[in-house]
Amino acid sequence: MSTGAVYIVDDDEAIRDALAWLFQSRGVDVETFVSAEAFLDKWSPGTSGCLVLDIRMAGMTGLELFDRLREMGARLPVIFLTGHGDVPMAVSALKKGARDFVEKPFNDNDLVDMVIDALAWEATQRENAADAASLAARLASLTLRERQVMERVLAGKLNKVIADDLGITMRTVEVHRAHLFEKMGVKTAVELAQLMSTRR
Template identity: 45%
Template sequence: MSGDTVFIVDDDEAVRESLSAVLETQGLTVIGFASAEAFLLSYKPVPVGCAIIDLRMPGMDGLTLLEHLRSKGLMLPAVVVTGHGDVPLAVRAMKAGAIDFIEKPYTNATLLDAVRRGLDSARAGALGQLDQSDIKARLDTLTGRERDVLRQLIIGNPNKIIAFHLSISPRTVEIHRANVMKKMGAESLSHLVRMALGAGLAGDEKEGTNP
């Protein structure tokens, strides 16, 4: 990753400084911005780069920024940072083109892994390098009920809400969720959502009917 560029868009100065320190130890060039508006005023495309964007900021939020970039044809790979309660918003961001989201609090290893994927996407010249045929084959191993749970996870619903929608117990949701993660080979919720969206599986709030 040495020599590549990471843009940090976060209104919290302490967060920007902390992230910069971590990323610079990897030989990365880091440029921080206190707002989405400041980023848009100064951004110039780089050969290989990605952005870390906080979803909740004063003024233009992270989702609006991401949608604006896409509308202008600026295909900058972006990792969105979200609080636990912002998962539905993070899923919307991924539908808008974000390559990943990471939930607070996160570890340095999680952050670096997300950034590495972003830079790899930029280097490849296209977002989403997952093998779609392999993902669809994994989806085919899911039972109907596991698919129901997966669709609810794509929406961003927590286990209790999923249980309500599907008329099953939270414990049963946990079991199905664990089975989905295992069958899909997902390392995290964001990884699972990314694979499902990449394979064209949409979230569905309707109650599932398959056993």
């Protein structure tokens, strides 16, 4: 798992080149795009990294690309660059989850530091998302009965009560319980509770 690259989207070739050189010189992988559309072509749910996005571009603007990516489920951190941004635009972008909003001219080193932070953040987010997905998958693999038993185990009910509750025998509850513990990859009810509590 290497940490992702920085994706620079700007229709000004001079800026693309300058930024690409800047990041490369600091050891950050870079890919550049001439337009929002070009990045959308490249993007897939597996794309990992950080976006540096010019606001004002021909065609789709940076803000529009940002919205589009969010709609498509992208969770990449986005740093906006702008020559002459206004306050409402900056506020709206940040409130929608942009990572930062930087006016040109900016300090090169600061930008690289921001990107490096964003890359690290994105990597941990990606891990968390993977954990959540794995948990969801395991949850989905449970049968109806197993889910019903799990709910009641998490509610602290005794097997006897659960059995009564579901109109089945204690022995059957035990079987379901063992199965769901197996599927969820836990050995005790305590572990199960922790697993289910952290992510929600």
